[in-house]
Amino acid sequence: MGAIFWIVLALVLVYAITLYNSLVKVKNAVSKAWANIDVLLKQRHEELPKLVDTCKHYMQYEQSTLEKVTLARARVSEARQSHDISALGLAEGALRSGLGQLFALAESYPELKANEQFLHLQSRISGLENAIADRREFYNESVNINNVAIEQFPGVLLARLFNFKAFDLLKFAAAELGDVNIAQRFKA
Template sequence: MEIGSFIVLGGIAALVFYAIAIYNALVSLKHAVTKAWANIDVLLKQRHDELPKLVETCKQYMQYEQETLERVMQARGAVSAAQQRGDIGALGAAEGQLRLGLGNLFAVAEAYPELKANETFQHLQSRITGLENSIADRREFYNESVNNNNVRIEQFPDLIIARLFNFKAAELLEFSAEETADVDMKGLFSG
């Protein structure tokens, strides 16, 4: 065999190994997105289980605030439905409504000293607040994973392997303007 043949074979082998490395990196990114979503899913389920307990505790004290409690439970249902469908866009909107409803609920609870002093309410409020913070952290990690995946499958030469093996872009978890707006505390207490 001639030296030129070895060079050609070496070049082909290098390209094959490079393509394998790209493929493995893309698989790793795809699974990072799935893992990040699974972490959010666990926290959403924990919060989903805690919310009815909070609402039941509040119902004992907040006889005139049924609309606030109903909004929280409706938003909880919307989050659950979007989560089950795997609809990231709808989940972002439902999450915004739920966070807004919880903010309103906790603000209205300030007007009920007996409720604020209730140990169960304090525990549930603390637990849900902790879950909200964890969910926010995990959303950031999820969006970072999605961004890394989406950028990588659009970059050359990775996009050749991505298209060849049908790697898809993932959807960012985005939130409505309503969720990112400040809560009108004066409006909550003037109604």
């Protein structure tokens, strides 16, 4: 009878260790997913001033659009540095809107559209936008896996015991979820 008790205890202990390691793994996957987004946001953060400076030479009458992009860039940076996921989602929506308007307005400036630096920056930023969108999807999936793992039984017992926390999903601004009004983007 004593041997069975020790065997059962050993199996429970092995299971608890395996479950704990699994919780650590999913928590670290969220951190890794966030780090991937952070790298891309930093790269875009460095490219945007170059784009705005290039556009300033050609778009003298579009200062409000350039300022909108600059302010949105600052908000994204603040939210990223403070790890405020909800503020980041809103700031990202404003930045994407401003960039969309900037690229649409660039169509009215043939010299700007022909500028190699502008074309390179536009392509680079568009590529970064696509990569950020992919990484946001991966981040949200990692958050979902973590949050489910710490709420399911028996993981919830270990999660509470070792203070594992849920993470917030990176939500998108309502404007990003709706249909894009292309005609509106071409209005000055």
